[in-house]
Amino acid sequence: MSVNFDYIAPYYSLGEKLCFGEKLNFHRTLFPQVLRSSGKILLLGEGRGKFLEFLLKENNSCEVVVIESSKRMAESIYNLIPCGDRFRVEIKNIPIEYFNSDHKFDLICSFFFWDCFSKNQIKRSIPLMLNLINNKGYWHNADFVDHRKITCYHTLKNFIFIRILYFFFRHTTGLDVKSVFPVRSLILKSNMRLIQSLESNSKLLKSDLFRKIEEY
Numbered sequence: 001m002s003v004n005f006d007y008i009a010p011y012y013s014l015g016e017k018l019c020f021g022e023k024l025n026f027h028r029t030l031f032p033q034v035l036r037s038s039g040k041i042l043l044l045g046e047g048r049g050k051f052l053e054f055l056l057k058e059n060n061s062c063e064v065v066v067i068e069s070s071k072r073m074a075e076s077i078y079n080l081i082p083c084g085d086r087f088r089v090e091i092k093n094i095p096i097e098y099f100n101s102d103h104k105f106d107l108i109c110s111f112f113f114w115d116c117f118s119k120n121q122i123k124r125s126i127p128l129m130l131n132l133i134n135n136k137g138y139w140h141n142a143d144f145v146d147h148r149k150i151t152c153y154h155t156l157k158n159f160i161f162i163r164i165l166y167f168f169f170r171h172t173t174g175l176d177v178k179s180v181f182p183v184r185s186l187i188l189k190s191n192m193r194l195i196q197s198l199e200s201n202s203k204l205l206k207s208d209l210f211r212k213i214e215e216y
């Protein structure tokens with residue numbers, strides 16, 4: 001695994017603000033009722049920890065496990081956790097490929113994360129993550145939408161924008177992926193159901209909320 005976000009970690013939040021304003025945050029925080037009702041939560045590739053900070057305020061009793069492969073991102077996450085909340089957050093500074101757990105989670109959050117993975121890596125990782133979700137547990141996934149067909153001005157603009165993003169990340173993090181694989185179809189092949197979904201007006205961002213069907 002050669003992708004490394006250490007170099008851009010200090011500038012990541014500023015870059016996001018300049019490129020997207022609050023748009024990504026809107027998608028991360030779209031389902032507050034699910035955040036508040038979940039006891040054990042897994043965050044995949046959390047970045048600098050801004051979402052975790054929000055989550056800990058929304059839900060003052062949940063326990064959180066964060067998987068983040070970048071050392072500098074992981075340090076930033078740790079520094080954002082209020083001292084009184086540190087006992088309920090476990091940061092694992094490892095790639096998700098090395099993560100396993102005896103615990104099951106009520107909620108998994110993956111935000112703008114799978115764009116760092118090739119189709120084959122995703123096909124290996126998604127089933128492992130699905131196994132970690134409790135019966136009736138949720139998965140909130142937000143991603144860029146990489147439209148395969150250019151049908152209008154929006155999809156053309158987004159196609160070019162995503163290529164520019166990949167060019168930037170290739171040169172700053174070593175990321176060797178060229179398109180965003182749509183994980184929805186893969187998740188739906190399991191015992192998860194899509195219960196809510198929202199695509200931005202610009203057609204660039206999409207949030208899916210899945211729920212696991214009860215197993216007997």
Ligand SMILES: C[S@@+](CC[C@H](N)C(=O)[O-])C[C@H]1O[C@@H](n2cnc3c(N)ncnc32)[C@H](O)[C@@H]1O
Pocket residue numbers: 001003004005044045046047048067068069070073094095096097110111112113116
């Ligand atoms: C595009 S950023 C998204 C960060 C954050 N989720 C957000 O919403 O802005 C991807 C994050 O995933 C981390 N990452 C990339 N590959 C990873 C892997 N295999 N395992 C764990 N974290 C990874 C990167 O270090 C980075 O912080």
